[in-house]
Amino acid sequence: MNKIDDPFREAREASGVLSCQIQGETVPMILRHEDVRRAAKDWKTFSSDAPFRVPIPSEEDVRSMRQLPIETNPPEHTEYREIAEVYFRRAKEPAVIAQVEALVDQWLHHALDQDSIEIVRGFALPIQSYALTYLLNMPESEAQTWIGWGTHVFRDGASGKKKGEALESYLHGQFDRAMAHPGPDFFSALTQATFRGRPLTREEMMGFANLAFAGGRDTVIYTLSSVIAYLGQHPEALEFLRADPARIVHASEEFFRAFMPLTHIGRVCPVDTDVHGVEVRAGGRVSLGWASANMDATVFECPGEVRLDRKPNPHLSFGFGAHLCLGAPHARLLVRTLLQKCVEHVGKINVLQSKRHIEQTESYERPIGYESLVVQMRRR
Numbered sequence: 001m002n003k004i005d006d007p008f009r010e011a012r013e014a015s016g017v018l019s020c021q022i023q024g025e026t027v028p029m030i031l032r033h034e035d036v037r038r039a040a041k042d043w044k045t046f047s048s049d050a051p052f053r054v055p056i057p058s059e060e061d062v063r064s065m066r067q068l069p070i071e072t073n074p075p076e077h078t079e080y081r082e083i084a085e086v087y088f089r090r091a092k093e094p095a096v097i098a099q100v101e102a103l104v105d106q107w108l109h110h111a112l113d114q115d116s117i118e119i120v121r122g123f124a125l126p127i128q129s130y131a132l133t134y135l136l137n138m139p140e141s142e143a144q145t146w147i148g149w150g151t152h153v154f155r156d157g158a159s160g161k162k163k164g165e166a167l168e169s170y171l172h173g174q175f176d177r178a179m180a181h182p183g184p185d186f187f188s189a190l191t192q193a194t195f196r197g198r199p200l201t202r203e204e205m206m207g208f209a210n211l212a213f214a215g216g217r218d219t220v221i222y223t224l225s226s227v228i229a230y231l232g233q234h235p236e237a238l239e240f241l242r243a244d245p246a247r248i249v250h251a252s253e254e255f256f257r258a259f260m261p262l263t264h265i266g267r268v269c270p271v272d273t274d275v276h277g278v279e280v281r282a283g284g285r286v287s288l289g290w291a292s293a294n295m296d297a298t299v300f301e302c303p304g305e306v307r308l309d310r311k312p313n314p315h316l317s318f319g320f321g322a323h324l325c326l327g328a329p330h331a332r333l334l335v336r337t338l339l340q341k342c343v344e345h346v347g348k349i350n351v352l353q354s355k356r357h358i359e360q361t362e363s364y365e366r367p368i369g370y371e372s373l374v375v376q377m378r379r380r
Contacts, residue, residue: 006292008031009295017030017276023058027266029286029288029289029292030286031293032298033293037316040319040323043322047073048070048072051071054071054266055266056263056265058266063154065203065207067207067210068211069211069326088326096134096333097337103130103134111123112377112378116375118373119228120221120225120369120370120372121151123225124222124224125147129144132213136185154214175187175209216330216331219331220327222370223261225373226255227338227339229354229373229375231349240308247308248340252335252336253313254310257315258294260291261369264290265288266288267287269286270282273286356369357369
């Protein structure tokens with residue numbers, strides 16, 4: 001992992017757009033940093049008011065409701081976002097930070113006590129799941145159910161159920177419980193929330209909760225796994241951070257840039273639109289190429305190199321504009337805490353086995369995190 005894979009460089013430099021074949025549809029991916037930022041802010045031209053079609057591939061077959069607030073435009077988006085944001089801001093609260101620090105410390109010591117450990121499902125998945133209980137103010141015991149859904153609740157499925165069915169059944173059960181016995185948790189808050197003077201419908205509640213469980217799950221797991229792999233492949237990086245732990249903040253942002261787990265996200269054009277020379281008919285999709293934008297050499301010096309002291313670092317790994325990722329503080333807390341605990345306790349990480357996760361399409365192939373990663377950790 002000495003160089004970051006960049007399958008979009010030629011198209012980005014030549015035309016700024018790559019026509020992708022996705023589910024029988026030609027979707028132009030916008031590739032340049034400034035173009036992606038501009039499109040992300042222009043919701044009238046590139047709309048998010050497109051249920052099921054914002055994720056790529058689209059998700060009509062794995063869920064039955066619009067995800068909120070991501071699949072709406074301003075001003076509705078702004079008002080919906082305010083409902084959920086109070087819980088996602090919990091990642092900045094001292095009590096939640098302390099819980100995450102204790103969690104990562106516990107799992108890191110568990111890894112250090114083993115001859116070897118599989119990182120994706122045996123380390124990153126439980127950390128993501130338990131940390132989410134803190135964010136949503138749910139009992140820790142719920143994490144065991146969430147761990148059972150695997151790295152992606154839609155793709156991994158659960159015990160023979162139709163994709164997404166396990167999640168929707170679980171969410172309905174939680175809302176039923178919260179309606180009958182409200183508490184201080186995320187589900188209870190949604191049952192008591194209002195939108196424009198009226199209570200949320202069950203479908204709206206489900207839309208918020210569906211995104212909370214599906215939106216940042218695999219992305220966090222792939223990022224944590226990629227960080228561990230990088231530290232194993234580059235022992236000098238751990239020593240660099242250990243020499244001055246204040247470097248962890250910039251290093252975290254560089255890891256988010258370099259290992260961006262979400263290649264692109266969809267938008268729909270309400271009217272016929274020219275997208276850098278590609279005609280998109282009304283109702284057609286375009287995509288915002290976050291991963292490509294993060295590799296734009298007009299913005300990032302030597303973008304193919306991981307530079308842990310990169311500054312400034314205007315990466316787009318958490319999006320841009322109104323739809324800036326609600327889970328960004330949570331993801332930052334997890335990565336920074338992982339690095340801090342590695343600096344404190346880990347002497348060396350040896351990568352024993354690895355299998356990259358490859359996003360394969362007709363138009364490009366891009367490694368994203370790991371399917372499996374077995375390492376040996378040694379104490380300082």
